[in-house]
Amino acid sequence: MSHMPTNIPDQSQIWNGPAGRAWVEAQSVLDDMFSGIAEYLTAQTRALGARQVLDVGCGAGATTMQIANVTERCVGVDVSEPLITLAQQRAVLADSPARFILDDAQVHDFENGAYDLIVSRFGVMFFNDPVAAFENLRRATRPGGALRLVVWRSATENAFLTTAERAVEHMLPDLSRRKDGAVGPFAFAEPGAISRMLERACWSRVRFEPVDFTASFVLEALELYMTRLGAVGLVYAELEPRLQAALVECLRQAYAPYTIDGRIRFTAACWVICADAEA
Template sequence: MSHAPTQRPDQTQIWNGPAGHAWVEAQSVLDEMFSAIAGYLTAQTQSLAAQRVLDVGCGAGGTSLQIAEATGSCIGVDVSEQLVALARERAEVTGAPACFIQDDAETHGFEPARFDLIVSRFGVMFFNDPKAAFANLLHATRPGGALRLVVWRSALENAFLTTAERAAEHMLPDLSRRKDGEVGPFAFADPDTVTPLLDAAGWRNVRFEAVDFPASFTLDSLELYMTRLGAVGLVYQALEPRLQTALIESLRKAYAPYESGGRIRFTAACWIISADAPGGVSV
């Protein structure tokens, strides 16, 4: 008996809808949470002496702005209109030499061989066709250019990210828990799956390095994090008030082990994926 293939969620619709709005609201929390990762990518850009950098899935521009301020320029690309609008506003306010493209990096018509370096902070796990996306990004990279991606390792190694889903499953039985390999945070968790994909797209010397980054945000921001981000956050607003109250109580208990010194602290178990564009001299 044959089964119809599982339909992938429309990422453009998601990121121009509830997820995009939520990330705009939580921009400061997300930047604070992932500051060590933005710092790492900025340092990589400097150590590689990359002058033309593309930040894929740039969101509200936190990493792009930091790279631009440190190196003199950066271009960010994201499918979300709301997030790109916020990124442009932040660049204008700060005067950072960054610019932003609102489009899907999988299909955008980038100038050929434009970039020295492609970076991403959790922005590449949502493509409809990852092989086509990375082939398009390679087309936009100069010969000998480089790829530096930070992605999540497995859900098991990142228990913090599924804390809300586990705490809420008895109240929200229809809520599906995010899994390794599926489009979403853990899509690139398995190097044995991702390496052939990047090879097939034309990248060379694909390497995976396991790195644990410290991540934290203020305890005052916990309710915003719980009610706006992740699988639970996306459905929270539609719940009846009584269920919202019960859910908040359950979630606060679940996150209590991560509280320390007025902050929520956890370890972001990541892969740093590195690869080279063929030809030329690698940066």
């Protein structure tokens, strides 16, 4: 029986289209912004003594490559061809042992029990059928293995992420608003529902730990961030130049409170989801 919800966008199409291309363009900004999370997941890998690690929704591979330095094998998987292509190029340039798979982790034919740790930095909130996806990831995990996922808490706790759409809603009334529980950044905001989902997918001892990460990037990258990422970024290129200019000015004012010492700084209010693959 399918667990798939209805009326959701095709994530493969999104991440192989505008969103994937935008993340390629903004790769250095995103790596800077979320460097603390990559360090956290690398530390978790060390603490657990994990040797075979799978990074789900790995994007351009920054976390995968960092973890690959402290373990026997780290493999990143992502549905986005633009991002996986960039990840592979970066691994070659860095002489990194990290490896990458272009596929949907929900359906990829992983070797049974191949990994002793599954990690993700904001890469698991986009599955069309999350129960099926986590059942597949459970099969890929050896008995006694573990899950460590970093996901966003609620939209309310992460006002920075919705700054753009709130600031310009009077100019773009049809702009989609991202909501808790919907497929997207805040899909895993509600611990009760996600705990039940993971238990249905045969994970045990599901725990949610609230962790606040300090996130920042250089002020010079703000316009790239505003116009290429998020809900505004998906529609910006299609707007006429006068409206684009008005949006940028409006957004600069909206992000002013986050500007400190030449950088954009905010708190990433996250859950770290921990679970076990029972022996």
